[in-house]
Amino acid sequence: EAGVAQSPRYKIIEKRQSVAFWCNPISGHATLYWYQQILGQGPKLLIQFQNNGVVDDSQLPKDRFSAERLKGVDSTLKIQPAKLEDSAVYLCASSLHWTANTGELFFGEGSRLTVL
Amino acid sequence: QQQVKQSPQSLIVQKGGISIINCAYENTAFDYFPWYQQFPGKGPALLIAIRPDVSEKKEGRFTISFNKSAKQFSLHIMDSQPGDSATYFCAASMAGGKLIFGQGTELSVKP
Numbered sequence: 001e002a003g004v005a006q007s008p009r010y011k012i013i014e015k016r017q018s019v020a021f022w023c024n025p026i027s028g029h030a031t032l033y034w035y036q037q038i039l040g041q042g043p044k045l046l047i048q049f050q051n052n053g054v055v056d057d058s059q060l061p062k063d064r065f066s067a068e069r070l071k072g073v074d075s076t077l078k079i080q081p082a083k084l085e086d087s088a089v090y091l092c093a094s095s096l097h098w099t100a101n102t103g104e105l106f107f108g109e110g111s112r113l114t115v116l
Numbered sequence: 117q118q119q120v121k122q123s124p125q126s127l128i129v130q131k132g133g134i135s136i137i138n139c140a141y142e143n144t145a146f147d148y149f150p151w152y153q154q155f156p157g158k159g160p161a162l163l164i165a166i167r168p169d170v171s172e173k174k175e176g177r178f179t180i181s182f183n184k185s186a187k188q189f190s191l192h193i194m195d196s197q198p199g200d201s202a203t204y205f206c207a208a209s210m211a212g213g214k215l216i217f218g219q220g221t222e223l224s225v226k227p
């Protein structure tokens with residue numbers, strides 16, 4: 001079974017530029033998550049989708065971050081304009097289950113963003 | 117109240133020893149406590165999980181001990197091996213809620 005696919009793996013941009021990350025979840029997984037992992041910290045949830053609807057985006061900095069999940073499958077996360085503090089690994093995860101307390105989250109390898 | 121506090125930040129253990137990582141939480145509504153293992157350059161992967169109706173769960177060399185009254189839980193790795201060297205995250209969640217991760221523990225097992 002193919003895992004969660006993410007691209008690009010690495011991206012270096014200047015501050016105030018824009019960047020987009022793509023995620024393809026495990027086939028059949030209805031729930032998709034984007035997490036931000038700053039170096040030395042645990043992952044922090046940015047947004048959770050159930051099919052193509054948003055379940056939780058309370059910690060998404062909406063003035064610069066946006067995310068969409070068209071047709072309930074692939075998802076993109078965009079940052080515009082980027083700030084230095086956005087340097088992090090952006091992890092995409094998917095799950096069969098409707099809520100995070102009922103089963104395993106499967107993570108991709110992440111997209112590492114460096115903002116100069 | 118939504119935090120999960122994890123300690124220690126880093127841990128060095130000799131091969132064959134026991135690694136112990138501790139976590140504490142405040143929100144009594146949490147009802148699912150997984151541990152994730154992350155190797156460099158990889159995403160976290162589920163290692164073992166527990167619900168608060170049991171005090172201990174064991175899977176191979178990995179054991180979760182859960183103390184509901186103290187609102188604490190811990191991961192024990194018996195007979196630690198160099199291949200166990202990774203970062204370990206405890207986490208907590210509740211019905212309808214997000215999965216909240218601790219700050220992580222970087223484990224190094226020396227041969």
